[in-house]
Amino acid sequence: MEQIWQQLRLFQPDGWPLDIVSAGFVQQVNLEDGLLTISLLWPLASNDWQQQLQAEIEPRLLALPKVQRIGWQVRQEIAALARATAVPGIPGIRNVIAVASAKGGVGKSTVAVNLALALSRQGARVGLLDADIYGPSIPTMLGLQTARPESPDGKHMRPVPASGLATLSIGYLVPAEESVVWRGPMASKALGQLLHETLWGDLDYLIVDMPPGTGDIQLTMAQQIPTTAVVMVTTPQDVALIDVRKGISMLEKVNIPVLGIVENMSVHVCSQCGHEEPLFGCGGGAALADEFNIPLLASLPLHINVRRSMDEGQPVVASAPLSDLASGYHRLARQVAVRLYFSGKTIPATIFTAPA
The missing domain is CATH 3.40.50.300 (P-loop containing nucleotide triphosphate hydrolases)
Incomplete structure (x- = not known):
């Protein structure tokens, strides 16, 4: 599971002072029967950020052991x-x-x-x-x-x-x-x-x-x-x-x-x-x-x-x-x-x- 968190921490686009994990946007991560479920809460306007996150991180996550598919649970509640x-x-x-x-x-x-x-x-x-x-x-x-x-x-x-x-x-x-x-x-x-x-x-x-x-x-x-x-x-x-x-x-x-x-x-x-x-x-x-x-x-x-x-x-x-x-x-x-x-x-x- 730590490998999954490490990959998520790599998402820190230009202009961000923190990565997505340190910022607290990742609420929960669960891996069961090959399905990796990632729960996200975005406190800012985020449609493009979510697309960029999936494009950059999904291939890395799918390359990890036991990860066969990924399910994203995304909420946007702007602070x-x-x-x-x-x-x-x-x-x-x-x-x-x-x-x-x-x-x-x-x-x-x-x-x-x-x-x-x-x-x-x-x-x-x-x-x-x-x-x-x-x-x-x-x-x-x-x-x-x-x-x-x-x-x-x-x-x-x-x-x-x-x-x-x-x-x-x-x-x-x-x-x-x-x-x-x-x-x-x-x-x-x-x-x-x-x-x-x-x-x-x-x-x-x-x-x-x-x-x-x-x-x-x-x-x-x-x-x-x-x-x-x-x-x-x-x-x-x-x-x-x-x-x-x-x-x-x-x-x-x-x-x-x-x-x-x-x-x-x-x-x-x-x-x-x-x-x-x-x-x-x-x-x-x-x-x-x-x-x-x-x-x-x-x-x-x-x-x-x-x-x-x-x-x-x-x-x-x-x-x-x-x-x-x-x-x-x-x-x-x-x-x-x-x-x-x-x-x-x-x-x-x-x-x-x-x-x-």
Whole structure:
């Protein structure tokens, strides 16, 4: 039996601080009449990890004496992790991941939408909140410009379903041709209503697409959201890095952890020949990650199909989940799920009970 445990301990993918056994994910191992039964409990979004585990470990296990076949008993119960602020949690939501940039035009919303979809494809229950009160883009990116949330009681809203996500945006409530001219306190109040007066149901992750900037509105929003961690999005160019650096510093001052950096538009990929060209420079995201001693979670390309899919309301992870472009977001989702779990402290899941 020790040989079996030794083989299981070999599964420690890049970015993992522990192997699968030391992390406590393997609940039980039993070998009887040639059948090896392995019971696993995944506390994070794990569909791809489970497939990788079986592909890498099964051949080694089947080569051991007396092991003739393998049965996997797998459960996924995503852990609720400690919040960064003292803001009360949202009923039913275990973890809140804010996607921020402090700089407009870096593709933050594109990353937020596809990250949410990728986490959902990993087996998680995921919501997506568009917190950009002045410039909501999520309805367009999901092809839901005319969608309107329902209210069962005149006080609460139900999120709008989209490709397996529970979504909400001020763009569902305000006509697209109308601008929102609220001052900061009104915008912050509106965000609070979207957060706390929505019947989200049971969610493992709520992805919050934050507005760009580092001013009073962004600071107030960051402090009133019960955030677990933040993913920062940048492009490699210095103009973006200047603002993103300010955004990270702002979050540090209010003790909200940055999970890592996403370098978006790292290279331009020609749709005709596949040639890659770093239009916005090289290595900016990696240098920023090194400066703040946080991981570079992903480098994502600039490609016309990504732009086209978002404009058409068909995000690439939903419309072409097996494509090379989607694979970058799947890798990002895996890194976010793993690093969030291992960097956070679990708290009792019993307090995360959604209203009926």
